[in-house]
Amino acid sequence: MFSKEELFIEAKQFVETCYYELAKSEQELKRRLNEVHEEIEQTGTYHHTYEELSHGAKMAWRNSNKCIGRLFWDSMHVRDARHAETTSDILDELFDHIHYATNAGKIRPTITIFRANHPSHPEIKILNHQLFRYAGFETEYGIIGDPASIEFTKVCLDLGWQGIRSDFQLLPIVVQIGEEEPRWCTIPEHLIEEVDIEHPTNELVAELELKWYAVPIISDMVLEIGGIRYSAAPFNGWYMGTEIAARNFADPFRYDMLRRVAKIFQLNQERESSLWRDEALIELNKAVLYSYKKAGVSIVDHHTAAKQFKTFEEKEAQLNRDVTGDWTWLIPPISPATTHIFHQQYENRIVTPNYFRKDELR
Numbered sequence: 001m002f003s004k005e006e007l008f009i010e011a012k013q014f015v016e017t018c019y020y021e022l023a024k025s026e027q028e029l030k031r032r033l034n035e036v037h038e039e040i041e042q043t044g045t046y047h048h049t050y051e052e053l054s055h056g057a058k059m060a061w062r063n064s065n066k067c068i069g070r071l072f073w074d075s076m077h078v079r080d081a082r083h084a085e086t087t088s089d090i091l092d093e094l095f096d097h098i099h100y101a102t103n104a105g106k107i108r109p110t111i112t113i114f115r116a117n118h119p120s121h122p123e124i125k126i127l128n129h130q131l132f133r134y135a136g137f138e139t140e141y142g143i144i145g146d147p148a149s150i151e152f153t154k155v156c157l158d159l160g161w162q163g164i165r166s167d168f169q170l171l172p173i174v175v176q177i178g179e180e181e182p183r184w185c186t187i188p189e190h191l192i193e194e195v196d197i198e199h200p201t202n203e204l205v206a207e208l209e210l211k212w213y214a215v216p217i218i219s220d221m222v223l224e225i226g227g228i229r230y231s232a233a234p235f236n237g238w239y240m241g242t243e244i245a246a247r248n249f250a251d252p253f254r255y256d257m258l259r260r261v262a263k264i265f266q267l268n269q270e271r272e273s274s275l276w277r278d279e280a281l282i283e284l285n286k287a288v289l290y291s292y293k294k295a296g297v298s299i300v301d302h303h304t305a306a307k308q309f310k311t312f313e314e315k316e317a318q319l320n321r322d323v324t325g326d327w328t329w330l331i332p333p334i335s336p337a338t339t340h341i342f343h344q345q346y347e348n349r350i351v352t353p354n355y356f357r358k359d360e361l362r
């Protein structure tokens with residue numbers, strides 16, 4: 001937590017930048033700074049206007065050093081859910097977010113912001129990493145599902161949730177208010193959009209029965225705006241194909257599918273130098289992009305995403321804003337050197353507003 005003095009410094013820096021970018025008058029800025037100063041003096045915190053909350057959430061995306069998708073930062077939809085009090089209210093807001101963001105496949109980047117942490121009322125926590133994610137089960141025959149979810153799946157089972165032990169069993173959403181018992185709830189069927197994976201020219205790939213959910217909704221990061229931390233602020237974009245095909249399906253510690261794909265394409269797995277891993281990766285990436293496009297679900301390939309990021313860099317330069325970035329995350333996991341990002345350096349300076357992992361808070 002910040003002291004009153006520290007909080008006002010953070011607040012002043014944010015409001016000045018925000019009001020400049022929203023082309024507000026000097027007079028409006030001075031009035032607002034006095035109001036914020038007064039509220040912090042009186043209560044130890046302050047409340048953002050919707051305009052400040054909305055622009056702050058967009059600035060936080062613009063400042064996300066690890067994100068290649070930042071070109072569209074200013075078009076995010078911001079849903080103000082600071083009024084939500086009960087777990088039922090919270091779950092309803094999350095279901096509405098899913099419906100709005102999915103938009104029948106034409107995904108709308110959206111964030112839902114619940115009330116900030118404050119001593120006067122209990123903290124709202126969403127325990128999921130993402131609202132959609134598949135369960136992972138450790139059994140005597142080996143792992144079923146997503147190994148990355150094994151720990152959280154155990155939490156859900158301990159809370160009484162019973163999932164079918166399959167490779168693609170969606171987990172429930174788990175919400176906790178303060179120190180109350182966490183409440184789990186399965187996502188209503190009509191809100192679940194998933195894509196079956198098939199290959200454009202090899203029909204045997206469909207027999208792997210791979211699928212993935214349409215909308216990635218990160219729910220375990222903290223949005224910090226002007227010294228105020230919103231620890232329940234789930235946000236979604238659309239996927240870049242490599243995330244699913246080169247990591248979720250390919251990592252040995254995830255679904256580990258490369259050998260099975262290589263077999264379908266009759267690749268020689270005896271020698272690394274046959275590059276069978278690389279060829280299997282490319283076929284899997286082609287299948288994911290093809291399947292999402294065929295299903296009418298938004299997705300971007302890593303070449304197009306890199307070009308969009310280049311346009312973002314150019315637009316920011318026009319506005320005299322530095323682009324900060326984390327090169328190790330910005331380069332795609334396949335063919336990185338075919339993108340301009342690989343051949344460029346980025347300053348990995350942390351600017352707020354921003355999104356932080358819970359273990360990264362300053």
Ligand code: HEM
Pocket residue numbers: 057060061064066067068069070072076109110111221235236237238239240243300305329355357
């Ligand atoms: C619109 C489409 C978007 C695309 C294609 C995209 C793409 C990506 C990719 C590929 C990563 C790296 C993920 C990984 O390697 O695990 C990433 C990271 C990130 N993105 Fe984006 N993004 C998009 C929208 C957004 C939005 C709407 C936000 C927030 C409002 C956002 C905030 C972030 C953050 C904070 C990270 C780093 C996550 C971490 O530290 O674990 N992105 N993005």
Ligand SMILES: N/C(=N/c1cccc(CO[C@@H]2CCNC2)c1)c1cccs1
Pocket residue numbers: 216217218235236237238239240243
């Ligand atoms: N396409 C996306 N990809 C990600 C964006 C942020 C984080 C993640 C997943 O991060 C996990 C933690 C570290 N790697 C996996 C994926 C988006 C999710 C929500 C908005 S855009």
